[in-house]
Amino acid sequence: MTRILTQQEFKELFDANFAQVRNYLLFRSGNTELATDLAQETFLKIWEKQADINIPQVKGLLYKIANDLFISNYRKEQRSFNFFNSYQVNGKTLSPEEELMFEQLKQKYSKVLEAMPEKQRTVFLMSRVDNLKYNEIAEISGISVKAVEKRMNKALEFLKLNLKVNE
Numbered sequence: 001m002t003r004i005l006t007q008q009e010f011k012e013l014f015d016a017n018f019a020q021v022r023n024y025l026l027f028r029s030g031n032t033e034l035a036t037d038l039a040q041e042t043f044l045k046i047w048e049k050q051a052d053i054n055i056p057q058v059k060g061l062l063y064k065i066a067n068d069l070f071i072s073n074y075r076k077e078q079r080s081f082n083f084f085n086s087y088q089v090n091g092k093t094l095s096p097e098e099e100l101m102f103e104q105l106k107q108k109y110s111k112v113l114e115a116m117p118e119k120q121r122t123v124f125l126m127s128r129v130d131n132l133k134y135n136e137i138a139e140i141s142g143i144s145v146k147a148v149e150k151r152m153n154k155a156l157e158f159l160k161l162n163l164k165v166n167e
Helices: 007-029 032-048 055-077 096-115 118-128 134-141 145-162
Strands: none
Touching: 007 032, 007 055, 007 118, 032 055, 055 134, 096 145, 118 134, 118 145, 134 145
């Protein structure tokens, strides 16, 4: 059923989905500002195209538009993955040794995530960081639940092989 959204319906759609769309783009790009900009542009496109929107399927459309915007931007910019550059320890005071160890682990984790194939990394981060279920990831990504499971298993194997703390 297609119909024009009211401002209130659009606001509710935005409030309910912006964070997830932004996180999806953050997983893909590793850049907070870019993810926020592309997420806002996604909703702008929804507002502009609203006469063509099927309300029950709008969530899938949001991720499709976001993905298309990301790919377009990626081709232009060729940005590298930089997900954890702005990560901070949540209010805990660490000793200098603990802080150094944390920084080393964070850098190694970031490098391993950069090296991970994009499809596996995206599924891994959507599951672990955004706490999405496999069926939600499948819907967003446009793949089967089995494909999500396979990518997740490969991502975990990749991490296990490449993330050795004592190296």
